[in-house]
Amino acid sequence: MMPMVYTVYGFAIFFIVAWVCLWLIHIMAYSYSKWKLHRTVDRSPPEQPYPGVSILKPLTGVDPNLFSNLETFFTLDYPSYELLFCVENEHDPAVMLVNSLIHKHPHIDARLFTGGLRVGVNPKINNMQPAYLAAKYPMVLISDAGIRMRDDSLLDMVQHMRDDVAIVHQMPFTCDAEGFAGVYEKVLFGTAQARLYLGADFLGINCHVGMSSLVRRCALEEAGGLRAFADYLAEDYFMAKDIVSRGWRMRVASLPALQNSGTRSVGALQARLRRWARLRIAMVPTMALLEPLTECMPLGAGAAWAAGQLFGAEPLPFFLVHVLVWFLSDWLMLRSVQNGSPPFTKVQFLLGWVWSECCAPFVLAAALLSPEISWRTRCYRLDWGGRAHELNPKLKF
Numbered sequence: 001m002m003p004m005v006y007t008v009y010g011f012a013i014f015f016i017v018a019w020v021c022l023w024l025i026h027i028m029a030y031s032y033s034k035w036k037l038h039r040t041v042d043r044s045p046p047e048q049p050y051p052g053v054s055i056l057k058p059l060t061g062v063d064p065n066l067f068s069n070l071e072t073f074f075t076l077d078y079p080s081y082e083l084l085f086c087v088e089n090e091h092d093p094a095v096m097l098v099n100s101l102i103h104k105h106p107h108i109d110a111r112l113f114t115g116g117l118r119v120g121v122n123p124k125i126n127n128m129q130p131a132y133l134a135a136k137y138p139m140v141l142i143s144d145a146g147i148r149m150r151d152d153s154l155l156d157m158v159q160h161m162r163d164d165v166a167i168v169h170q171m172p173f174t175c176d177a178e179g180f181a182g183v184y185e186k187v188l189f190g191t192a193q194a195r196l197y198l199g200a201d202f203l204g205i206n207c208h209v210g211m212s213s214l215v216r217r218c219a220l221e222e223a224g225g226l227r228a229f230a231d232y233l234a235e236d237y238f239m240a241k242d243i244v245s246r247g248w249r250m251r252v253a254s255l256p257a258l259q260n261s262g263t264r265s266v267g268a269l270q271a272r273l274r275r276w277a278r279l280r281i282a283m284v285p286t287m288a289l290l291e292p293l294t295e296c297m298p299l300g301a302g303a304a305w306a307a308g309q310l311f312g313a314e315p316l317p318f319f320l321v322h323v324l325v326w327f328l329s330d331w332l333m334l335r336s337v338q339n340g341s342p343p344f345t346k347v348q349f350l351l352g353w354v355w356s357e358c359c360a361p362f363v364l365a366a367a368l369l370s371p372e373i374s375w376r377t378r379c380y381r382l383d384w385g386g387r388a389h390e391l392n393p394k395l396k397f
Contacts, residue, residue: 052137064262120230210236
């Protein structure tokens with residue numbers, strides 16, 4: 001009987017400790033966001049010239065916002081940069097769109113690379129490899145197709161690049177969009193994702209997401225260049241891990257990365273979240289056990305039970321207060337990340353927040369039950385540690 005009692009109390013203490021730690025992360029992330037995000041970019045002339053930046057833009061297909069997204073890179077307020085567009089297939093409709101932008105902005109140094117170069121499993125790195133080899137500047141910005149840039153975003157990133165820093169990355173966020181999918185996406189990236197991203201950065205944990213990442217090329221070459229990470233689908237995580245292990249530092253920029261996909265849907269976002277969850281589980285298997293404790297509902301239920309066991313608290317009122325305070329703190333976090341009021345009502349926020357929180361455990365469960373990863377037209381299986389193998393690979397890249 002006594003071992004059972006000790007086991008119950010052990011689990012109860014574990015849940016209470018996890019609950020306290022998560023609330024400390026809430027406070028830490030919100031405070032850090034108020035200090036870190038949306039700081040004024042210094043546009044005064046520097047004492048030393050800013051380094052040149054080679055911007056790699058891997059593209060596949062065209063969506064309704066691609067033209068306007070790409071055009072923001074032609075209007076950056078930065079003295080010296082080149083645009084290197086990468087398209088895997090020369091018959092891809094993105095080729096015509098890129099050529100039209102190059103023709104429209106002849107004063108910008110821009111080139112198009114087609115065909116890619118197969119150096120591993122990761123199609124994004126294969127697509128970028130020829131442009132990376134041709135890049136002429138000491139800084140490389142890897143930027144996904146769906147990113148929309150403010151004119152001062154690149155300047156902000158470069159100003160964070162100190163002598164001991166090798167990676168400056170933007171925290172993932174989203175542009176304003178209409179419809180429930182747009183609300184869901186903004187709530188997700190402005191609350192749960194932002195909290196963990198900022199908390200990890202504050203604590204010095206690798207949270208690198210490569211959708212908009214400025215890398216010092218010499219540091220990347222020390223690690224073997226892009227091709228060194230071509231056998232991983234989560235190349236951004238392993239790139240940061242390798243570079244930081246060599247003594248370099250990593251920083252988050254003040255301006256978030258503005259994702260602006262032209263085809264938003266709840267299903268597409270959840271498929272993306274499942275893919276990310278599978279990658280995290282393969283890279284760090286303990287995440288499968290600990291990740292539910294970062295979510296409001298599972299953590300609140302466990303803490304409510306634990307409070308009843310340890311302190312005689314009523315579980316239901318404890319749980320309801322927990323959810324209410326979590327909801328209010330997420331509203332404050334979203335306002336901080338948005339740098340103002342979000343483009344929807346509090347009722348819409350409530351609906352998006354409830355949907356996001358209720359779906360999170362099911363997204364993780366789906367990732368555990370189906371280990372294969374679908375990425376566009378390809379399918380992969382991951383080994384423990386994150387190395388990927390393509391299933392039914394194409395004979396020719």
